[in-house]
Amino acid sequence: xxxxxxxxxxxxxxxxxxxxxxxxxxxxxxxxxxxxxxxxxxxxxxxxxxxxxxxxxxxxxxxxxxxxxxxxxxxxxxxxxxxxxxxxxxxxxxxxxxxxxxxxxxxxxxxxxxxxxxxxxxxxxxxxxxxxxxxxxxxxxxxxxxxxxxxxxxxxxxxxxxxxxxxxxxxxxxxxxxxxxxxxxxxxxxxxxxxxxxxxxxxxxxxxxxxxxxxxxxxxxxxxxxxxxxxxxxxxxxxxxxxxxxxxxxxxxxxxxxxxxxxxxxxxxxxxxxxxxxxxxxxxxxxxxxxxxxxxxx
Amino acid sequence: xxxxxxxxxxxxxxxxxxxxxxxxxxxxxxxxxxxxxxxxxxxxxxxxxxxxxxxxxxxxxxxxxxxxxxxxxxxxxxxxxxxxxxxxxxxxxxxxxxxxxxxxxxxxxxxxxxxxxx
Numbered sequence: 514x515x516x517x518x519x520x521x522x523x524x525x526x527x528x529x530x531x532x533x534x535x536x537x538x539x540x541x542x543x544x545x546x547x548x549x550x551x552x553x554x555x556x557x558x559x560x561x562x563x564x565x566x567x568x569x570x571x572x573x574x575x576x577x578x579x580x581x582x583x584x585x586x587x588x589x590x591x592x593x594x595x596x597x598x599x600x601x602x603x604x605x606x607x608x609x610x611x612x613x614x615x616x617x618x619x620x621x622x623x624x625x626x627x628x629x630x631x632x633x634x635x636x637x638x639x640x641x642x643x644x645x646x647x648x649x650x651x652x653x654x655x656x657x658x659x660x661x662x663x664x665x666x667x668x669x670x671x672x673x674x675x676x677x678x679x680x681x682x683x684x685x686x687x688x689x690x691x692x693x694x695x696x697x698x699x700x701x702x703x704x705x706x707x708x709x710x711x712x713x714x715x716x717x718x719x720x721x722x723x724x725x726x727x728x729x730x731x732x733x734x735x736x737x738x739x740x741x742x743x744x745x746x747x748x749x750x751x752x753x754x755x756x757x758x759x760x761x762x763x764x765x766x767x768x769x770x771x772x773x774x775x776x777x778x779x780x781x782x783x784x785x786x787x788x789x790x791x792x793x794x795x796x797x798x799x800x801x802x803x804x805x806x807x808x809x810x811x
Numbered sequence: 812x813x814x815x816x817x818x819x820x821x822x823x824x825x826x827x828x829x830x831x832x833x834x835x836x837x838x839x840x841x842x843x844x845x846x847x848x849x850x851x852x853x854x855x856x857x858x859x860x861x862x863x864x865x866x867x868x869x870x871x872x873x874x875x876x877x878x879x880x881x882x883x884x885x886x887x888x889x890x891x892x893x894x895x896x897x898x899x900x901x902x903x904x905x906x907x908x909x910x911x912x913x914x915x916x917x918x919x920x921x922x923x924x925x926x927x928x929x
Contacts, residue, residue, distance in 0.1 A: 685845075685849055707853065
């Protein structure tokens, strides 16, 4: 276990950003940190990387508190959504700074990524497009090979091909150099098969902490005539229901295993497993809060 | 990958299918965990879980330092297992759909016969 978070609460004035969050991260695994805008994902990552102190609770990273702890921070790489660089920095300066900061930095690998992402080495950072800026973060995050690497929405402005390149390079490099990776993202479908473990935060609380394979197929929709759907739903937890003409669609907690498929067949209803993205949406659809509008959706 | 079923199960099934259809002969080497992960764009630990399930089943065996290989007798073993599952996996949905459409069992049998002579 390389990260241990116990009962962490973070308040900003009267706003509770994190509310009694506890979990651990193990060595060499890829985690998906999922949730809506304003759920507390970024705050949590800032606390893990020593950029914020929790209001209450304890955080240990590599067995020590991360805040102002150089030994811990040298083993941690946090790729932020909106990384700031000094005004006169060019791409090569950002890479040189990263090379000095991270003990495991692989310069040859960084240079090959720069070529693959088509980054202009001598262009001033402030003249980069949004996608190129994200690519700089991705290169730093991969080439730093930090034992704990956190990506906070790393792909803003990256097109589908560049995002695929990121996923492919991440998987290949992770296979060669295993480490703990936390991917915070809204593009859940794109990373669903990449992550080994899923953490979902909703309104500051951790509501899912589970292996991705365990989670798959834990929620289903059942569609059919109302009486048949009711018969299927009986004894199960229904989360949501929609009616269209003579059909009812119910979203419920349950597994699409052989038994429930047989039961669905017998009752004449269609059972469909939810994707990870659909699951997260139905678990986190609360009332819209004003702070959700602050972050620009992609 | 298909939703709702664990990915490691699907990885294991894919290798099983390759063994059954002969594209992975007995004693041949199967792709490594990292190759499977990169090809399917899945987590290497998940790919490893699929492989390990086949090792536990005796379908694959490990040659230390070299990789995973198809066990002798794996093909026959898999075929037997799939034959046992055949009725449940393929006949059941056929009968259910036939019933829904009002097609009798005799008609279904008839269709199978004509299908074969096409």
